[in-house]
Amino acid sequence: MKRWNVGALVLVGTLAGCAPPESEALLLGEPEAALDSQSQALSYPNGSSRTVVSRRVVYKDASGAYQPAPGFEQFRAGGASDSTLHAIRIAQVEAPSVREAIVFMTAGQKISSSGHSSGVTGQSSHWDASCDGVSCPNVLLDGRSLAMKLDALGWFPPGRTHLSVVNDNNFDHLFDSDTKQRIVNGFVHWLQAQVRPETRSIYLAGSSRGGCLVMRIAQALRANTALDGITVYVSSLDGVCRNSQGELGTFDTKINNPVRPWGTFYGAWAAPLPAQFPRRERLHLYQVVGGQEVAPATGIRAFSGYAGTTPPSTGTNLDWGWYKQTWVKWQHKEIGNPYTDPSASEQPLAISETIDAQLTWLDGLL
Numbered sequence: 001m002k003r004w005n006v007g008a009l010v011l012v013g014t015l016a017g018c019a020p021p022e023s024e025a026l027l028l029g030e031p032e033a034a035l036d037s038q039s040q041a042l043s044y045p046n047g048s049s050r051t052v053v054s055r056r057v058v059y060k061d062a063s064g065a066y067q068p069a070p071g072f073e074q075f076r077a078g079g080a081s082d083s084t085l086h087a088i089r090i091a092q093v094e095a096p097s098v099r100e101a102i103v104f105m106t107a108g109q110k111i112s113s114s115g116h117s118s119g120v121t122g123q124s125s126h127w128d129a130s131c132d133g134v135s136c137p138n139v140l141l142d143g144r145s146l147a148m149k150l151d152a153l154g155w156f157p158p159g160r161t162h163l164s165v166v167n168d169n170n171f172d173h174l175f176d177s178d179t180k181q182r183i184v185n186g187f188v189h190w191l192q193a194q195v196r197p198e199t200r201s202i203y204l205a206g207s208s209r210g211g212c213l214v215m216r217i218a219q220a221l222r223a224n225t226a227l228d229g230i231t232v233y234v235s236s237l238d239g240v241c242r243n244s245q246g247e248l249g250t251f252d253t254k255i256n257n258p259v260r261p262w263g264t265f266y267g268a269w270a271a272p273l274p275a276q277f278p279r280r281e282r283l284h285l286y287q288v289v290g291g292q293e294v295a296p297a298t299g300i301r302a303f304s305g306y307a308g309t310t311p312p313s314t315g316t317n318l319d320w321g322w323y324k325q326t327w328v329k330w331q332h333k334e335i336g337n338p339y340t341d342p343s344a345s346e347q348p349l350a351i352s353e354t355i356d357a358q359l360t361w362l363d364g365l366l
Contacts, residue, residue, distance in 0.1 A: 030274065030307035033317040033326075041357045047152030049122070049143040052091040053135055054167045057186070058082050060133035069134075074193050078186030080179065085186065087170040089128075089136055093151070094163040101156035101201040102194050104217075105147045106166035108208025108240075108336055109173060119337035119355055120146045120207050120237065121165045128167070139167060144339050146205055146235070146355050153359075155366050156201060162194050169206075171213045173300060177245045184213065188220040195227065203233045205358065207336040208294070211239020212303070215248055215285070222279045231282040233365065235358040238290050238302040238335040243269040248303055249276045255304040256314040257291045259329045266291040266329075268304035270311035273323055280322040286361045287325045288354055289315075292332045302332070324361060328353045 057072035066082035068075070071092070075085050087110075107118035110128075117125040122145025130137050141148055147165055150156075171183055191202070202221065204214035218234045221227055241247035250269040260266035268291035277283060287305065294300040304315050305325055318325040330350055334341040338350035 030318070030320040030323075033319045041352045041360045042363065043352065044149050044153065044356055044359050046143045047145075047148030047150075050093065050141045050148065052093055052139050052141060052165070053137050054089040054091040054127070054131075054139045054165075055135045056086055056133070057088045057090060057190075058085040059135070060086070072190060074189035075186035077189050078182050078184070080182035080186055084170060084179065084183065086133075087168055088166070088183075088186075089131070089168045091139060091141075091165045091167060092162075093141070093147070093165055094161060096159055096162065098160045099162045099194060099196045099199050101161040101203065102191065102199060103147075103150065103156055103161055103163045103203045104166070104191060104205070104214070105164070106169045106206040106210035106213060108206070108210045109171065110168050116168070117337050117340060118145070118207060118210075119339055120205055120210065121167060122146075122148050123165075123167050136167065141165060142339070144355075146358060149355070149359060150203075150362075155362070156203065160198075164194075166206075166210070169210060169213055171209045173209055173240065173242055177247075180245075180247070184216045184220065187213065187217055191217065191221070192224070192227070195230070199230055201231050201233065202227075203235075203362070205235035205237075206239065207237040208240050208332065211236030211287070212241040212247060215239055215241070218283070218285065219248075219276060222277065222283050228281065232284070233362060234283075234285045235362070236285070236287040237354055237358070238292075238332050239287055240294060240300060240332075241269070241271070241303050243299070243303075249273065250303050253311050254301075255291075255306065255311050257289070257327050257329075258314050258316060259327050260291070261329055264292070266293075268302045268315070271303040271305050272307070273305035274307050274320075277322070283322050284365055285323045286358060287323075288328055288335060288357060289325060290328050290330050290332060290335050292330075294332050326353070326357065330354070 057075040122141035206214040243250040253270040254267040257266035342350040
């Protein structure tokens with residue numbers, strides 16, 4: 001499936017440090033990776049920037065009434081209100097009729113009146129400046145992004161891969177559990193409608209709340225036995241699920257970040273992921289986690305997988321075959337967009353441990 005000139009790849013070192021393995025995980029057959037033995041990340045070239053149209057899945061017509069956008073009718077079937085769906089905007093970058101693979105990438109939560117920049121989708125902080133009640137024309141996707149790098153690599157068949165970018169998923173952390181489930185249902189219905197008889201791979205990627213969304217979508221896809229012949233890959237970058245609602249099984253026990261900067265309290269809410277994903281055939285998940293509190297004194301932070309009856313007090317890198325997790329020192333916004341938020345001197349390492357780490361992981365599986 002892949003076609004790549006290996007001579008153009010550069011090895012870049014990742015995390016250093018060490019921490020003792022937790023015995024419970026080992027007893028369950030879920031191996032942990034020592035922090036100083038983490039695999040190295042490759043450096044991948046940038047893709048080309050692209051300008052796309054991001055459409056609302058439900059739009060307002062001339063009279064102000066809500067209407068389902070053509071091609072997005074499945075979202076209403078999920079049960080979310082039209083006002084909730086109106087905020088969701090998706091760019092179908094490539095939508096061929098033959099679809100051997102489906103690639104779906106989403107930014108994190110839009111938390112202010114301005115847009116949200118993302119190293120996953122490639123959108124700028126003001127991507128939504130041109131939005132109206134129907135669409136957002138002229139949204140620029142940065143060639144350095146995960147979406148555009150992967151598109152340029154051609155690992156999923158060019159001309160036979162459906163590629164969509166979610167600029168705003170409206171998967172609000174503060175929504176009640178029922179509203180969130182209805183939003184997840186809408187995305188799942190829509191993605192399943194993109195599947196064709198020839199589809200063999202689905203790749204989902206997201207940061208922050210987008211990371212939680214793609215994990216929850218993966219739960220639903222893997223639970224659908226009709227999709228058993230399709231391999232599901234998921235990249236999460238500091239994915240944030242709400243612990244007070246038990247999202248993705250998270251609860252109020254913090255696993256400390258073993259490489260957190262001095263004087264910080266970075267850590268992630270414990271998530272018993274083996275119980276969340278009982279069907280793991282053709283399933284591959286990877287979470288890059290920092291665990292900085294997203295906003296002070298809110299308790300909003302990323303999740304950390306663990307196996308066993310009791311979460312460890314301090315995390316280690318995990319590699320369970322179907323689930324991988326690596327800890328990084330970066331702030332939440334730096335993980336979400338390593339091209340704009342870290343200092344210039346630290347950007348290469350941040351990119352290596354986030355965007356390129358995800359590509360290296362995917363590279364080894366395809």
